[in-house]
Amino acid sequence: MAAERRSHSSGDSYDNIEPLFEKLAALGADERARAALREELIGRCLPLAEHIARKFAGRGENFDDLLQVARVGLLHAVDRFDVTRGSSFLSFAVPTIMGEVRRHFRDTTWAVRVPRRTKEIQLTIGPAIERLSQRLGRMPRAREIAAELDVDLVEVTQALIAGNAYQSSSIDAVSGDDPDSGPLPLLESLGAEEPAYTAVEDHLVVKPLLAELPDGEKRVLIMRFFENKTQNQIAEVLGVSQMQVSRILARTLNALREQALRD
Known part of the structure; x- marks a missing residue:
């Protein structure tokens, strides 16, 4: 199947796929380009x-x-x-x-x-x-x-x-x-x-909870888990002690875990 072959060549990636749907929506129902683009979208997914x-x-x-x-x-x-x-x-x-x-x-x-x-x-x-x-x-x-x-x-x-x-x-x-x-x-x-799909599922669950965090706690999580900074490095950026950073992380992660399990 042609769609399956295209799936492998595209890297099986869903990143930045929404622009293709915007292009699909702009095409007329009878256009050949629409059918080809739809097949490409299906193949990637x-x-x-x-x-x-x-x-x-x-x-x-x-x-x-x-x-x-x-x-x-x-x-x-x-x-x-x-x-x-x-x-x-x-x-x-x-x-x-x-x-x-x-x-x-x-x-x-x-x-x-x-x-x-x-x-x-x-x-x-x-x-x-x-x-x-x-x-x-x-x-x-x-x-x-x-x-x-x-x-x-x-x-x-x-x-x-x-x-x-x-x-x-x-x-x-x-x-x-x-x-x-x-x-x-x-x-x-x-x-x-x-593992990659599990990460996607976890991301979809946690993303709305992260958006509701206070800016300070969100900034600490970003530095620790997205920028890979140590607790000491975060403490230097914020001008606080390493112990305070440790407490913020523990409190925030526990709150996120309880909210995710409750939902």
């Missing part, structure tokens, strides 16, 4: 669909099927993304693709009995996440989803947890998906986690 499909592997569904579903979600994300809202494509594409994969599981089977009310709310969560991701430019929090759907936060939380109650399989079950080495237990055939 195919690794994202594969990564998300792998996150759902080992739940009783064939990986190739999950990959196809994730790619359908990617197509939806590319076609629905509104670049004029100012949010990043990645913050919209991730929940859109994950929602498509979850719907696939939801339409097949559930491993445990789930109340009808919870199932009904679960069906509405995916579209709500897509809308909020466009509006907020990040993954929405549980309380924001509850407000969007006008339902109780506890019900939303239960529905999110129930989203994992799909068809289950033992990790010791034999999988025949690897033609080179023959049947293997699922535990040995699961894909490895890509």
Whole structure:
């Protein structure tokens, strides 16, 4: 597939991809250039669909099927993304693709009995996440989803947890998906986690929390983790003691951790 070849040549990078969507929006619906640009965008983002499909592997569904579903979600994300809202494509594409994969599981089977009310709310969560991701430019929090759907936060939380109650399989079950080495237990055939994608997910979670920090605490974090300064170097810049810098870092990081876990 031509799009897949372009994906590898572009470095599988999503950096600065929004200008391409601006160019796409400016092209007419019938222009050949629009179709070519759309294919290029899809090709660059195919690794994202594969990564998300792998996150759902080992739940009783064939990986190739999950990959196809994730790619359908990617197509939806590319076609629905509104670049004029100012949010990043990645913050919209991730929940859109994950929602498509979850719907696939939801339409097949559930491993445990789930109340009808919870199932009904679960069906509405995916579209709500897509809308909020466009509006907020990040993954929405549980309380924001509850407000969007006008339902109780506890019900939303239960529905999110129930989203994992799909068809289950033992990790010791034999999988025949690897033609080179023959049947293997699922535990040995699961894909490895890509650290770069985890960093993206962590960034999307922490970014809005960092924006709410006081300027002083934000400056200390930037110097420590983005400029790689030591605590002594930061203390010299701020004209305070190293112990004060250490306390600021500890207090700020603990607050961020508690806020992220609470959300």
